[in-house]
Amino acid sequence: MTAPSPERGRLAAALRELKGRTGLSLVGLAAKTAFSKSSWDRYLNGRTLPPRDAVQELCRLAGEPEGRCLALWEIAESEGSGRAAAQPPGEAAPVEDDERQVSADRSSVHRRATLAAVLASVSAVVVGGVAAAALLLPERGGEPGASLSPPPSVAGPRCRGEVCEGKSPMRMKCAGAPLTLASYRTATGASLELRYSEECGTSWARMWGTRIGDRLEMSATGGARDSAGSGPGKGRVRSVEIENGVDADSYVYTPMTAADPGSVVRACFDPVAGGEECFDSRVAR
Incomplete structure (x- = not known):
């Protein structure tokens, strides 16, 4: 293997x-x-x-x-x-799991059908509504009935624009499909990227291949709303530092800052060994 x-x-x-x-x-x-x-x-x-x-x-x-x-x-x-979409060669398909799921589904349907039949004997007028409700109610104990399809997940970001200011792009679900504005390789071998989410109207930076003590700062200036004095381009600086070995082995993100089309997003990497390096990019209009 x-x-x-x-x-x-x-x-x-x-x-x-x-x-x-x-x-x-x-x-x-x-x-x-x-x-x-x-x-x-x-x-x-x-x-x-x-x-x-x-x-x-x-x-x-x-x-x-x-x-x-x-x-x-x-x-x-x-x-x-890559994502493993196919079954690995030589490994049996999980038949037992599929059979367990189908069996549970059939059992659930049988129980609900029985309940619907009892309700039908009480009133022909209300049977449709009550039976439909019974089919949608969870099983006893609060656990949902077995289903062949997973429940839908909550989609979409949890914030936008100024509401996202200073928050995590991962937790706010802004990092699902971001644009990479620019990539940069430092003299120490660390990799940096400037990221932008159209859905959230925010930007942030991330780094990996780093060392404990390395620090990354980013900011966004300019943009469509900035001329009116209400835009994100106030030079807010968002930063993050590599604190331990887990951070050094992972992608580490700065908090977000609001960014409009036309904003200039800038990141500066300050390695623990010294020698700051900066780069920037503009959000497309």
Whole structure:
């Protein structure tokens, strides 16, 4: 069996730590998420890069903020691991999980059909509404009934413009599909990027391949609203510092600042060894 890449291995180790915190077995994870037992086995052992949604669901179950694990996931994906859409060769498909899910679904449908029949004997007028409500109600104990499709996730950013000021692009869901305004490689070998979210109307910077003590600052000036004195171009500086080894192995993001089309976004990298380096880019109008 081919060993996982170092990037995927770090992600798998973080996911195993979260699984231990939940106290759930693989069967338990499969029951509480949209992913099968055998899928979780592959994700946790680093054999397959998990989907982003799987990482988010495990963070939710463990009560862990998503930022660190999603950063590790992004590194693993960007290093060429790719999403594992196909079943690995020689591995049996998770039939037992599919059969368990279908069986639970049929059992749920049977129970609800029985309830609808009883209600029908009470009143032919209300049976339609009550039976429909019964079909939509959760099972006893507050757990949702089995379903062959995962529940839809909440989409869209949680803030926009000035409301996002100083907040995390990951937690505010502004980092889903951002534009990369510019990339830069420092003399120390660190990689930097300026990012912009059209949905959120914000910009931020990120760095990786860094050392403990390295610092990154960014700001945005100018823009469409700035001439009226109400825009984001007030020179607010957002910064972040590499504090430990986990940070050094991850993408680390500055907080966001509001940025209009036409804004000039600037980042400055101050390595622990000294020798500041800066670069900038303009948000397209």
